[in-house]
């Protein structure tokens with residue numbers, strides 16, 4: 783019989799008891815009233831979304847817990863959670879939800895709400911700055927890789943000026959000060 787592999791990875795994190803006095807009962811309605819939130823209340827906590835999620839085992843709050851937290855009104859915890867930003871947007875959870883809860887899209891809505899309140903992780907802000915300042919999320923800096931592929935050293939015809947001016951007027955631009 784094969785030996786059982788030793789499990790590695792983060793320890794299981796137990797969530798502190800919920801402080802009922804801190805709940806925001808309007809949060810459930812806030813999410814439900816958005817176009818993606820129509821089915822939020824239909825969640826019956828089956829955890830199928832978490833079972834399908836390729837990254838949930840790295841998260842303190844799993845997808846089904848985040849949905850439950852929304853239903854309970856844990857606005858501050860959800861909007862300040864790192865998990866909504868680490869979501870891979872693979873839609874595995876949403877595709878499999880038997881109740882048609884738009885889990886991935888709801889996480890997008892939560893990111894928008896968090897961003898409106900200025901709660902954005904520094905690594906995401908750095909990407910936004912790169913987009914505003916350089917017109918690209920990722921710069922092509924390894925010219926040798928292009929050379930190996932017999933490509934021109936620089937990406938041809940890449941003009942970022944118009945893109946940059948458009949982005950400066952967006953909410954992302956405002957978020958990182960690119961509209962100043």
Ligand code: SF4
Pocket residue numbers: 824825826827828829830831832845846849878879880881882883885
């Ligand atoms: S799969 Fe759907 S119904 Fe099940 S816990 Fe996740 S969101 Fe709720």
Ligand code: SF4
Pocket residue numbers: 831834835836837838845868869870871872873874875876885886
């Ligand atoms: S979309 Fe996000 S939450 Fe859903 S399964 Fe993929 S990584 Fe997990």
